[in-house]
Structure formats: C-alpha cells, structure tokens
Amino acid sequence: MGRIIYETATSFDGYLADEQHSLDWLFVVPGGDNPDLAPPRAAVQVMGSTTYEWVLDELGALENMNVWHETMPSTTVVFTTRQLPAPDDADVKFMSGDVADAVPELQRLAGEGNIWVVGGGGLASQFIAAQALDEMVFSVAPVALGAGAPLLSQRIESDQATLISVEQVGQFARLTYRLSYPNKD
Numbered sequence: 443m444g445r446i447i448y449e450t451a452t453s454f455d456g457y458l459a460d461e462q463h464s465l466d467w468l469f470v471v472p473g474g475d476n477p478d479l480a481p482p483r484a485a486v487q488v489m490g491s492t493t494y495e496w497v498l499d500e501l502g503a504l505e506n507m508n509v510w511h512e513t514m515p516s517t518t519v520v521f522t523t524r525q526l527p528a529p530d531d532a533d534v535k536f537m538s539g540d541v542a543d544a545v546p547e548l549q550r551l552a553g554e555g556n557i558w559v560v561g562g563g564g565l566a567s568q569f570i571a572a573q574a575l576d577e578m579v580f581s582v583a584p585v586a587l588g589a590g591a592p593l594l595s596q597r598i599e600s601d602q603a604t605l606i607s608v609e610q611v612g613q614f615a616r617l618t619y620r621l622s623y624p625n626k627d
C-alpha cells in the first residue's frame with residue numbers, strides 16, 4: 443500500500459493562499475518553477491472544493507478539457523457537500539463526510555500508489571484526525587501573508603511529527619515530516 447502525503451507550498455507564517463485565495467505571491471518567488479518542487483507522482487490526488495474550484499478556474503479546464511488531461515494525470519478526488527462540475531472525461535470523483543470512512547476507498551483507488559493530499563489545511567487536518575496521514579512535505583516560501591487559508595487547522599504535538607529531511611530548493615525550504623499516532627489501535 444502507498445503512503446498518504448500532504449504536500450504543499452506555504453508562506454513562512456503558515457498560509458496556503460492569501461485572503462482572496464490568490465497564489466500570486468507564490469508564483470513570483472524566484473525558483474518557484476524549479477522541477478524539484480513539482481508535486482509528487484501519486485495515483486490519487488485529494489483536494490477540498492475551494493482548491494478544486496481554484497484549479498478549474500486557473501486552468502480554464504471546463505472550457506478546455508485537454509488542459510485538465512495534460513496537467514492532472516492522476517485520479518482526482520474532491521471533498522464537497524455540493525454538486526460541482528467536472529471537465530468531460532476527467533477522472534474526478536466527489537466524496538463527502540468523514541475522511542476516516544473514505545480512506546479505504548481512496549486506498550483502493552490508489553492501489554500500490556501514493557495518495558497526495560493537495561489541500562487545503564482543513565482537509566489535511568481531517569486526514570490527521572483520522573490517523574491516516576503518513577507524511578507532510580512543506581515547501582516554505584520566503585513570504586509572510588499575515589492572513590489567509592491556513593496550512594493546518596488542528597494542533598499536532600511534537601511526539602506526532604518527526605522532521606526527516608530539510609532541503610534547500612532555490613528560495614524554498616523543503617521540510618519533510620513523518621507522522622505517527624502514539625494512541626493508534
């Protein structure tokens with residue numbers, strides 16, 4: 443079975459996006475297009491609906507589904523309580539409710555591959571609450587936003603997260619943490 447990994451870029455004060463859900467601050471960081479910062483190759487990518495709607499909008503994917511197919515090679519699972527559109531023929535599935543209940547189905551979809559939790563921080567935190575997240579990889583940009591969409595929305599103690607690697611990638615510090623769950627059955 444693959445691993446479940448939350449991988450994202452973040453400001454150094456812990457925001458994924460600014461208050462307008464913009465990533466403009468991220469795209470102007472020198473080295474932000476470095477291939478070493480590319481998202482993991484995963485069999486399944488999982489995101490919340492705000493992130494999904496941002497991606498659809500950014501790619502113009504509903505108007506040009508080829509863009510989706512070129513950019514999003516893996517199965518995409520979107521958590522939402524709403525009915526949302528998907529590009530024609532795109533491998534997009536919608537789920538809702540308790541993440542713990544969804545994990546077996548996500549693992550079935552991923553087979554031996556990894557599951558990439560794209561964000562946001564609330565959804566990633568639900569994977570932690572379900573004791574299902576194995577790893578977190580944060581590419582920290584030299585930017586403070588002051589406010590915005592948080593990297594995580596729940597408390598994690600230091601006996602749960604172990605720093606396993608630190609890498610410099612251009613202007614980003616790429617930090618990898620392994621998670622463990624001392625009280626897991």
Ligand SMILES: NC(=O)c1ccc[n+]([C@@H]2O[C@H](COP(=O)([O-])OP(=O)(O)OC[C@H]3O[C@@H](n4cnc5c(N)ncnc54)[C@H](OP(=O)(O)O)[C@@H]3O)[C@@H](O)[C@H]2O)c1
Binds near residue numbers: 459490521540
């Ligand atoms: N810096 C980066 O690399 C990076 C990475 C990822 C995301 N982002 C950005 O960061 C922001 C993240 O925004 P966010 O944290 O507000 O949101 P998000 O996680 O993308 O979406 C949150 C929404 O997802 C739905 N949802 C979440 N959990 C659910 C569950 N268990 N069951 C059913 N629905 C569920 C709910 O919406 P509904 O039910 O109303 O649909 C919820 O309001 C976005 O702007 C995104 O573009 C940046």
